Amino acid sequence: MKIKNNLIYGLIILGIFTEISVLSTQIEVIKQIHISPLIIAIVLGTVLSHLFKHSFKEYLNDSINFSTKYVLRFGIILYGFRLTLQNLTEVGLEGLIFAIFIVSSTFIIGYIIGTKFLKMDKEITILTSVGSSICGAAAVLATESVIKTPAYKSAVAVSTVVIFGSIAMVLYPLLYEYNVFNLDLNTFGIYIGGTLHEVAHVVAAGNAVNTDVANSAVIEKMIRVILLAPFLIVLSFFWMKNDSKEGGKAVKRKIVIPWFAVIFCVVICFNSFGFISGKYIEVINDFDTFLLTMAMFALGLQTHISKFKEVGAKPFYLAFILFIWLIFGGVNGLEFIMNAMA
Structure with a gap:
């Protein structure tokens, strides 16, 4: 009974801090720069992890x-x-192909550079790469639950999303303003949605140009999010085939089918029929934001700055390389796809 009470009271405490994280996004300064409550939650959790006593x-x-x-x-x-x-039809076949290109190429490049050249830990390499290639913090969290990594590794990966996603959020509108890549509005929207890290980053960068760009950017970003489910299923098979060394012995990992990713796909299909009105969908989405923020806050509570020192700067080097790839590889890939489909 004691354990059960601890769980209930603990969830209440986490829920209070989660609500603080969500409500803080309504502060005018935070609202203007579109900081996700998930990011606020992990920062708050990490700070409190250094302040709470061990017994608490x-x-x-x-x-x-x-x-x-x-x-x-x-x-x-x-x-x-x-x-x-x-969502798949709203940006056309070009948008779908571009999303697949970005997700697959960014992850593969990140994994090869991280493990082969930077000699990084495989788990941190995967988490950092998936944060850049799919949908930021949410993708990191989902991937963590498949490969079962320690919390601090996810926190490191999320921190790279925060840093380089925020830089890109400011940089991309400038790229359009100065016509660096000579893209029309719709194409630039697809480019933003295909290459920025977080949904919040996409919304902020898109709206900084105009609402039409923001709309196509968000749709393209949602396609990348849809690709999270098949990515996790493929990753689970990939992860199963990699032997781990424990106590000097090779241990074969059991196959892990991420059932939540399968149900995620089912929910998308169900939602496509419009059985639930927009009013209720909005309520579900608000509740979902709360749940993801709560998970992120809990992740922050498991994170200590000493773990960042152990990991070093390599994840940030990798994230920077992927950041450059997304900017230049992304625009060249998009132009190639557009020309090929013309």
Whole structure:
């Protein structure tokens, strides 16, 4: 009974701090720069992890584990209500091909550079690469639940998303203003949605140009989010085939089918039929944001600055390389696809 009470009271405490993170996005300064509540939550959780006494963190342990496992997965499932299959048609075949190109090329480049050239830990390499290639913090969290990494590795990956996604959010409108790539409005919207890290980054950068760019950018970004589910399924098979060394012995990982990713796809298909009115979808999306923010806050509570020192600067080197790739490889890839489809 004690454990059960600790879990309930701990979830209440986490819920309070989660609500603080969500409400803080309504502060005018934060609202203007479109900072996601997920980012606020992990920063808040990391700060509090250094302030809470060890005994109190022990008290929250059950609720933290519950949040990073079950709350997270339920949040990913409900994320499907933000998407429909119709999103695939709104930016055309070019947009779909571009999204597949960005997700696959960015992840493969990140994995090869991270493991072969920077000699990084495979888990951090995967998390950092997926944060850049798909949908930022949410993708990192979803991937963490498949490859079962320590919380601090996810925190490192999320921090790279925050840094380089924020830089890109400011840089991209300038690229359009000075006509660096000579793209029309619709194409530039697809470019933004295809290459920026977080949904919030896409919204901010798109609206900085105009609403039409923002609309096509968000749709393109949603296609990348849809690709999260097949990516996780493929990753689970890939991860199974990699032997780990434990105690000097090779241990074969069991296959892990990310059931939540499968249900995520089912939810997208269900949502495509429009059975639920927009008013209720909005309520579901708000609740989903709360769940994902709660999982992120719990992740922050498991993170300590000393772990960042252990990891070093290599994840940030990798994230910077992927940042450059997304800018220049992205625009060249998009132009090639557009010309080929013309």
